[in-house]
Amino acid sequence: MKAATTTTTDRIPGPRPGEAGADAESAHRELFRLNRSRLDSRLLARVEEIEKGWILPLIDSVEAAGEPVPDRAAWQRLLDGLLAEEREPSPAGTYLADEATREEFTLVVREFALDGLTEAQNFFPAVPRLPIKSQMAVMRVLIDEFGCGNLQQAHSQLYRLLLAELGLPTEPEHFVDTTADETFQFLNVFYWLTQRAPHVEYFLGALAYLEASIPDAFTYQARACERLGIAHGRYYTEHLHIDTFHMQEMQLAIKEYEAAHGLDPARLWTGARLLSGLIGGAFDAAVARARELAGGAVA
Numbered sequence: 001m002k003a004a005t006t007t008t009t010d011r012i013p014g015p016r017p018g019e020a021g022a023d024a025e026s027a028h029r030e031l032f033r034l035n036r037s038r039l040d041s042r043l044l045a046r047v048e049e050i051e052k053g054w055i056l057p058l059i060d061s062v063e064a065a066g067e068p069v070p071d072r073a074a075w076q077r078l079l080d081g082l083l084a085e086e087r088e089p090s091p092a093g094t095y096l097a098d099e100a101t102r103e104e105f106t107l108v109v110r111e112f113a114l115d116g117l118t119e120a121q122n123f124f125p126a127v128p129r130l131p132i133k134s135q136m137a138v139m140r141v142l143i144d145e146f147g148c149g150n151l152q153q154a155h156s157q158l159y160r161l162l163l164a165e166l167g168l169p170t171e172p173e174h175f176v177d178t179t180a181d182e183t184f185q186f187l188n189v190f191y192w193l194t195q196r197a198p199h200v201e202y203f204l205g206a207l208a209y210l211e212a213s214i215p216d217a218f219t220y221q222a223r224a225c226e227r228l229g230i231a232h233g234r235y236y237t238e239h240l241h242i243d244t245f246h247m248q249e250m251q252l253a254i255k256e257y258e259a260a261h262g263l264d265p266a267r268l269w270t271g272a273r274l275l276s277g278l279i280g281g282a283f284d285a286a287v288a289r290a291r292e293l294a295g296g297a298v299a
Contacts, residue, residue, distance in 0.1 A: 035122070066266060083216070102228050106168065107289070109162060111180060113163060118172055126200060138250075162235050182285040189278055201265075202270060215239065218240055
């Protein structure tokens with residue numbers, strides 16, 4: 001999945017030590033490792049145990065706080081309102097774009113390396129859960145994520161080039177032990193949305209939100225790259241262009257899902273707000289941590 005700007009919605013915390021699903025940091029890191037492993041019945045039980053103490057309470061709290069969403073048009077209005085809120089300049093985003101040092105920017109790039117290097121890999125399990133016309137729309141998004149089969153255009157390869165320019169490793173295993181808990185929550189949520197969520201509408205709403213928010217969100221990183229003279233900022237500028245198309249494809253996927261199976265638009269809204277909170281929290285935390293650690297941390 002991609003790093004986005006902060007939102008004005010409430011942040012969604014993970015479990016804390018002593019709560020169900022904790023110790024939080026090790027649990028979310030463990031969950032990420034498990035999500036990328038071959039699961040037998042014992043390991044799957046562990047995945048479900050962690051998720052029971054984390055994502056299920058989050059879904060309940062988001063749904064409990066949600067307003068009625070009578071139809072798809074209402075969902076679109078609510079999404080547009082959320083996106084308009086998030087276009088307001090954020091302190092974390094503005095700092096990254098206009099003031100962050102190269103060291104601070106490098107720390108933020110490092111924080112989201114597991115996202116950039118595994119981008120969209122966790123979306124595929126949702127495809128069999130969709131009707132055929134929805135599958136085609138989602139697959140058009142996925143084909144772009146993987147560069148239409150051209151390595152040099154693949155989004156993960158663009159991130160590798162950025163990492164290399166900043167003097168960082170370029171393989172995912174180098175970042176598992178340094179990635180923060182807030183980022184792991186954002187990474188892990190799509191594994192649940194695509195494989196174990198009881199309703200695939202949560203996934204459709206979350207991905208529709210993500211693709212619609214990125215063209216505005218990544219302007220902060222793109223501005224930072226330009227200001228700092230970073231040559232391989234194309235990972236960000238590519239998303240400014242292509243995700244406008246992806247936003248349209250996800251709306252089509254939702255429309256086709258409704259035509260084939262009917263639709264609970266409240267679940268779309270839950271998915272959107274869930275992801276907004278998780279990704280906004282991860283971004284804010286990454287920028288704050290970079291400001292604290294810059295100097296000795298990069299070395």
